[in-house]
Amino acid sequence: xxxxxxxxxxxxxxxxxxxxxxxxxxxxxxxxxxxxxxxxxxxxxxxxxxxxxxxxxxxxxxxxxxxxxxxxxxxxxxxxxxxxxxxxxxxxxxxxxxxxxxxxxxxxxxxxxxxxxxxxxxxxxxxxxxxxxxxxxxxxxxxxxxxxxxxxxxxxxxxxxxxxxxxxxxxxxxxxxxxxxxxxxxxxxxxxxxxxxxxxxxxxxxxxxxxxxxxxxxxxxxxxxxxxxxxxxxxxxxxxxxxxxxxxxxxxxxxxxxxxxxxxxxxxxxxxxxxxxxxxxxxxxxxxxxxxxxxxxxxxxxxxxxxxxxxxxxxxxxxxxxxxxxxxxxxxxxxxxxxxxxxxxxxxxxxxxxxxxxxxxxxxxxxxxxxxxxxxxxxxxxxxxxxxxxxxxxxxxxxxxxxxxxxxxxxxxxxxxxxxxxxxxxxxxxxxxxxxxxxxxxxxxxxxxxxxxxxxxxxxxxxxxxxxxxxxxxxxxxxxxxxxxxxxxxxxxxxxxxxxxxxxxxxxxxxxxxxxxxxxxxxxxxxxxxxxxxxxxxxxxxxxxxxxxxxxxxxxxxxxxxxxxxxxxxxxxxxxxxxxxxxxxxxxxxxxxxxxxxxxxxxxxxxxxxxxxxxxxxxxxxxxxxxxxxxxxxxxxxxxxxxxxxxxxxxxxxxxxxxxxxxxxxxxxxxxxxxxxxxxxxxxxxxxxxxxxxxxxxxxxxxxxxxxxxxxxxxxxxxxxxxxxxxxxxxxxxxxxxxxxxxxxxxxxxxxxxxxxxxxxxxxxxxxxxxxxxxxxxxxxxxxxxxxxxxxxxxxxxxxxxxxxxxxxxxxxxxxxxxxxxxxxxxxxxxxxxxxxxxxxxxxxxxxxxxxxxxxxxxxxxxxxxxxxxxxxxxxxxxxxxxxxxxxxxxxxxxxxxxxxxxxxxxxxxxxxxxxxx
Numbered sequence: 026x027x028x029x030x031x032x033x034x035x036x037x038x039x040x041x042x043x044x045x046x047x048x049x050x051x052x053x054x055x056x057x058x059x060x061x062x063x064x065x066x067x068x069x070x071x072x073x074x075x076x077x078x079x080x081x082x083x084x085x086x087x088x089x090x091x092x093x094x095x096x097x098x099x100x101x102x103x104x105x106x107x108x109x110x111x112x113x114x115x116x117x118x119x120x121x122x123x124x125x126x127x128x129x130x131x132x133x134x135x136x137x138x139x140x141x142x143x144x145x146x147x148x149x150x151x152x153x154x155x156x157x158x159x160x161x162x163x164x165x166x167x168x169x170x171x172x173x174x175x176x177x178x179x180x181x182x183x184x185x186x187x188x189x190x191x192x193x194x195x196x197x198x199x200x201x202x203x204x205x206x207x208x209x210x211x212x213x214x215x216x217x218x219x220x221x222x223x224x225x226x227x228x229x230x231x232x233x234x235x236x237x238x239x240x241x242x243x244x245x246x247x248x249x250x251x252x253x254x255x256x257x258x259x260x261x262x263x264x265x266x267x268x269x270x271x272x273x274x275x276x277x278x279x280x281x282x283x284x285x286x287x288x289x290x291x292x293x294x295x296x297x298x299x300x301x302x303x304x305x306x307x308x309x310x311x312x313x314x315x316x317x318x319x320x321x322x323x324x325x326x327x328x329x330x331x332x333x334x335x336x337x338x339x340x341x342x343x344x345x346x347x348x349x350x351x352x353x354x355x356x357x358x359x360x361x362x363x364x365x366x367x368x369x370x371x372x373x374x375x376x377x378x379x380x381x382x383x384x385x386x387x388x389x390x391x392x393x394x395x396x397x398x399x400x401x402x403x404x405x406x407x408x409x410x411x412x413x414x415x416x417x418x419x420x421x422x423x424x425x426x427x428x429x430x431x432x433x434x435x436x437x438x439x440x441x442x443x444x445x446x447x448x449x450x451x452x453x454x455x456x457x458x459x460x461x462x463x464x465x466x467x468x469x470x471x472x473x474x475x476x477x478x479x480x481x482x483x484x485x486x487x488x489x490x491x492x493x494x495x496x497x498x499x500x501x502x503x504x505x506x507x508x509x510x511x512x513x514x515x516x517x518x519x520x521x522x523x524x525x526x527x528x529x530x531x532x533x534x535x536x537x538x539x540x541x542x543x544x545x546x547x548x549x550x551x552x553x554x555x556x557x558x559x560x561x562x563x564x565x566x567x568x569x570x571x572x573x574x575x576x577x578x579x580x581x582x583x584x585x586x587x588x589x590x591x592x593x594x595x596x597x598x599x600x601x602x603x604x605x606x607x608x609x610x611x612x613x614x615x616x617x618x619x620x621x622x623x624x625x626x627x628x629x630x631x632x633x634x635x636x637x638x639x640x641x642x643x644x645x646x647x648x649x650x651x652x653x654x655x656x657x658x659x660x661x662x663x664x665x666x667x668x669x670x671x672x673x674x675x676x677x678x679x680x681x682x683x684x685x686x687x688x689x690x691x692x693x694x695x696x697x698x699x700x701x702x703x704x705x706x707x708x709x710x711x712x713x714x715x716x717x718x719x720x721x722x723x724x725x726x727x728x729x730x731x732x733x734x735x736x737x738x739x740x741x742x743x744x745x746x747x748x749x750x751x752x753x754x755x756x757x758x759x760x761x762x763x764x765x766x767x768x769x770x771x772x773x774x775x776x777x778x779x780x781x782x783x784x785x786x787x788x789x790x791x792x793x794x795x796x797x798x799x800x801x802x803x804x805x806x807x808x809x810x811x812x813x814x815x816x817x818x819x820x821x822x823x824x825x826x827x828x829x830x831x832x833x834x835x836x837x838x839x840x841x842x843x844x845x846x847x848x849x850x851x852x853x854x855x856x857x858x859x860x861x862x863x864x865x866x867x868x869x870x871x872x873x874x875x876x877x878x879x880x881x882x883x884x885x886x887x888x889x890x891x892x893x894x895x896x897x898x899x900x901x902x903x904x905x906x907x908x909x910x911x912x913x914x915x916x917x918x919x920x921x922x923x924x925x926x927x928x929x930x931x932x933x934x935x936x937x938x939x940x941x942x943x
Contacts, residue, residue: 041068042075044149046157046198049187052209053164057131059083061147062186063157064124071118079109080146083129092116093125108146133209141172141206148201159196159205160187166212166244169193176203212244219322220371221355222313226330228382231309233298237316238291245287249294250317251280256298267294280314302380308339310377324371325353328378329364332486333423337379338365345373361422361487385424387538392416395497395530397549397598415533417491420541425484429491430457432592434531435473437495445479446492452479474592476536493533527558528596540590546571547583547596554581558595561587609635609728612692615780616721617773618806619738619788626700629722630782634692635676641725642672643804648699656696659783671725694781697722713815714746719806730802734776736769737795737808738788744816745795746860747809752797769796820864821871828875832882 045064050057065075076098079085085097098110113125127147149155160183163169176198183195196205221236233256239249258274261267261282271283282294302309313324326346330336346367357364367376394414419429437443438456445452454477481489532545545562549555557564562585571582585594613632618625627645642664644653655662655674664672676693699722721735735752737745748754756767772794777784788794797806827846830837853861 040070040072042066042072042149042152043068044152044155044157046147046155047184047186048145048147048157048159049189050144050159050161051164051189051191052133052161052167052169054167055133057133057142057144057209058086059129059131059144059147061127061129062124063127063147063149064122065113065149065152066122067120071120072115072123073118074112074114075152076110076112076150077125077127078146078148078150079111079127079129080131081107081143083109083131083146085109085111086128086130088126088128090126093123095127110150141208143204144207145177145198145203145205152201155201156197156199158184158187159198160189160192161194161196161207162189162191163193163209164191166214167209168212168243170208170210172206172208174203174205176200177205214244214246215242215320216240216246216249216318217242217320217322218316218318219324220313220316221325221353222327222371222374223355223357224311224313224326224328224376225358226309226311226328226334226336226380227302228331228334229302229304231300231302231311233296233300233313235296235298235314237294237296239294239316239318240291241289243289245289247284247287249282249284251282251296252315252317253278253280253298254312254314256300256314259297259299261294261296263295266292306380308377309380310342310375312375313371315372321371323368324374325355326367326369326374326376327353327355327357327364328367328376329357329360330362332361332425333383333385335379335381335383336365337381339377339379342375342377343367344375344377345369346376383423385426386422387426388420388541389535389538390416390418390420390542391535391540391544392418392542393532393545393594395545395547395594395596397547397553397555412494412496413530413532415493417493417533417535419485419489419491419535419538421486421489423486425486426481426489427484428478428480429489430476430478430536431533432474432536433477433533435475437531438475438477442495444492444494446494447479447481447489450482452481452491454479474531495533497528497530526598528598530594530596532592532594534590534592543587543589543591545585545587545594547585549581549583549598554599555583556597557583557585558597560593560595561589561591562594563587609633609637609640609724611724611728611730612732613780614730614733615736615776615782616733617736617738617776617788618719618721619792620705620717620740622740623704624700625705626698627721628698628785629696630777630780631695631724632692632781633695633724633728635728637676638678639676640674640695640728641667642674642697642722643725644670644672644699644722645701645720646670647701647703649702653697653699656694658694696782713819714809714811715743717808717810719808720804721806723802723804728802731800733799733801733803734771734779735797735799735803735806736773736776737797737806739793739795739810741791741793742813743810744793744813745808746811748795748797749806749808751803752799752806755796755798767795769794771796816864817870820868821874824868824871825874825878828872829878832875832879 043066045066047062049060051060052058059080063077065072085095088095093116094114096112096114098112111127113123115123131142133142144161145159158180159177161169171194174196177196180195180197183192187195198205217240219238219240221238223234223236225232225234237249237251239246253274255278258280261269261272261280266285266288268283268285271281273281275281280296282296296314298314300311311328313326315321328336328338346369349366349368352366367374392415396412396414417429417431419426433443433454438454443454445454457476457478479491544565547555547557565584565586571584583596611631611633613630615630617628619627633640644650650666650670650672653664653672655664655672657674657676662674664674667673674695719737724730734755735749739745755771756769758767771779773787774784836842850861
């Protein structure tokens with residue numbers, strides 16, 4: 026190896042090119058526009074120019090380059106294969122990457138749909154490496170069919186500059202000689218329609234309401250065609266989507282529905298049409314229109330007849346329709362008849378049915394109630410605020426009505442006393458004429474009557490109930506045994522006789538429709554006697570519910586009925602019991618029941634107002650009536666005993682009070698105390714509970730109690746678990762000394778102050794006191810009580826058994842079991858809160874024993890485990906050194922967990938013990 030002097034020679038450095046392209050191809054109905062962005066990088070010598078070969082048949086469009094110029098190359102080589110060549114000349118040499126924008130345009134030849142067109146083709150001449158992306162976007166109703174390609178592959182993600190709203194596909198190319206060919210063809214319009222037809226069958230025509238649910242895919246739809254198939258077109262909509270002025274029907278009954286703008290996707294159009302029905306038609310066939318669509322869907326057909334039209338579907342003649350039981354979601358008109366639902370093909374659907382029309386029929390039930398209210402207590406008082414209430418129940422069939430006509434007494438027609446209501450809404454009666462029916466204005470003859478008409482808020486069919494109310498004029502009421510003087514007055518509607526007041530009550534009667542029933546009910550207080558005087562009315566016992574209500578409220582009732590229209594009823598009303606007309610209202614009532622193991626003692630306080638001369642007391646059965654202590658307004662009084670073992674207490678009246686003052690009710694305070702001589706029946710020895718049915722004192726003659734408290738006092742070891750029905754518990758849970766118990770909201774002293782009674786000796790503290798509240802009159806209270814020993818035994822026993830199961834039975838500690846027990850306890854607490862709290866408190870002893878059992882079981886378990894360990898240690902020492910020791914093979918324990926459960930592990934090799942070596 027020797028060194029020598031080198032000769033300097035100029036070496037020419039070449040430029041190596043690398044290009045990255047981003048090409049966006051936009052296709053419409055006329056041109057294919059390609060926008061290419063080429064990023065060119067040169068390695069070696071600085072770059073000042075390079076050449077680009079354009080796609081086939083592409084023409085370069087004028088641009089606005091910056092920093093470079095684009096010069097077409099007109100050499101024969103540049104135009105080879107219809108691919109033009111352009112030269113990019115930079116303003117200055119550079120070694121940095123250069124970004125060049127090129128745009129070309131190629132015409133789209135619609136007449137040559139079978140030719141493949143090149144979408145790529147931007148080739149950098151002489152480049153060492155070239156790659157990039159091509160994005161294809163199509164606007165308008167065109168679609169692209171991909172042809173033979175080379176050096177490209179389709180990708181999902183494109184660079185941000187190539188993302189376009191009309192993008193249909195993206196490709197990645199590698200190399201120079203890549204090719205992407207495609208063919209542009211018109212997009213087809215694919216139409217799917219699901220029609221819904223509502224056929225409204227009337228007496229003289231059939232109205233069609235069609236709802237066409239279109240689904241347009243592919244190219245946009247400009248017009249929708251529907252074959253009317255014999256229907257007469259009425260209208261189409263909606264107006265904001267359909268060019269209504271352009272709707273036309275040609276000679277072949279083809280309905281053309283132009284759209285306001287070409288559309289695709291989901292759309293809904295409506296159409297209405299009709300068909301005439303000839304008079305006397307007995308059978309009719311209906312077929313729906315046929316929308317023109319590439320994929321017609323199933324049609325829903327709903328047939329709904331008017332109320333005066335009867336349809337009998339002919340199952341054998343019906344074609345292309347299947348009866349459906351599932352009701353589609355459609356807004357249907359209100360009709361009495363049920364609609365018929367079908368499903369089938371619209372092009373083959375044909376509904377056939379028998380056809381029959383009916384005329385309007387009306388029937389009416391009249392129910393009248395005449396109420397004779399109470400008097401105020403004046404000796405010469407007249408009947409006040411008596412009223413008549415009539416219910417006219419019309420049944421309208423086949424055709425609706427919008428007005429009704431009936432006859433009313435003349436004196437009511439011209440006054441504002443007549444009320445006509447429909448569904449709680451007042452209607453205004455209109456007088457039709459002033460002509461009266463024949464007959465003078467006399468009690469024994471027909472009163473003057475006129476016809477009035479009421480207009481309904483809307484046409485009604487089916488059941489229509491009118492409620493008519495009007496008052497009765499005031500008449501003097503006399504006792505049945507009174508004599509009539511020569512100066513007795515005779516009113517327009519009633520007379521005075523020896524048997525009472527004769528009252529002629531005029532009635533409102535319907536003019537239209539068939540009368541199916543005419544019933545009348547007269548209700549009078551117990552102090553009134555009422556009967557009817559002949560005529561078409563007869564007594565009937567049909568309404569048992571009304572009779573039971575009269576018996577419950579202690580009213581006199583007179584049920585009557587007639588088979589014809591009757592415009593009046595003649596009643597004879599007389600006064601039987603003057604004192605029965607008074608009323609008693611108990612403002613505050615306090616009853617205390619004290620039970621010991623063997624006896625019972627009660628105390629009752631009534632703060633009341635009354636306008637009666639005496640008060641009836643209904644005392645419980647078994648009370649020693651001779652030993653009842655009564656205090657009225659703080660004064661001791663005596664009572665009269667009736668044959669029914671009731672007590673009558675006279676209410677003193679102040680002689681200095683005027684007539685008007687006597688009408689006003691005075692406040693009184695009545696206090697009574699009584700006991701039962703018989704011993705309290707003990708509970709059955711075999712049952713831990715006791716059912717107490719306690720009757721308490723109450724005021725008679727329908728006295729109303731506005732607020733009542735009942736205090737029940739029991740021995741200390743007796744508890745209430747179920748309170749009386751109709752009462753609310755008036756206590757709160759809280760600490761009661763040592764235990765958690767029920768504390769009454771009001772004590773005896775507070776109840777005496779509330780009722781206005783004097784304070785008496787309080788109930789001893791060593792008792793259980795319960796307070797209940799109610800409204801109205803209560804005669805009997807039923808409670809269930811349990812002895813404290815039984816409560817503690819039962820609750821603690823259950824708690825102890827449950828605790829022992831949790832300790833010694835592992836299955837009972839399963840989460841599912843515990844969850845079920847918690848849910849049951851929660852439900853019991855929600856449904857029966859008071860008994861649940863009482864039992865939980867009584868279960869504390871069982872819980873304590875359960876805790877003690879758990880501690881003992883844990884202590885015993887520890888001792889057993891210690892003894893077992895000690896025995897095992899001694900046993901292992903007693904085995905001695907002669908025991909053969911096994912050592913596990915290497916890796917045995919590491920691989921033990923990897924072996925299958927059925928594979929046999931290798932047996933450990935025995936090692937010689939120390940004794941054997943010795």
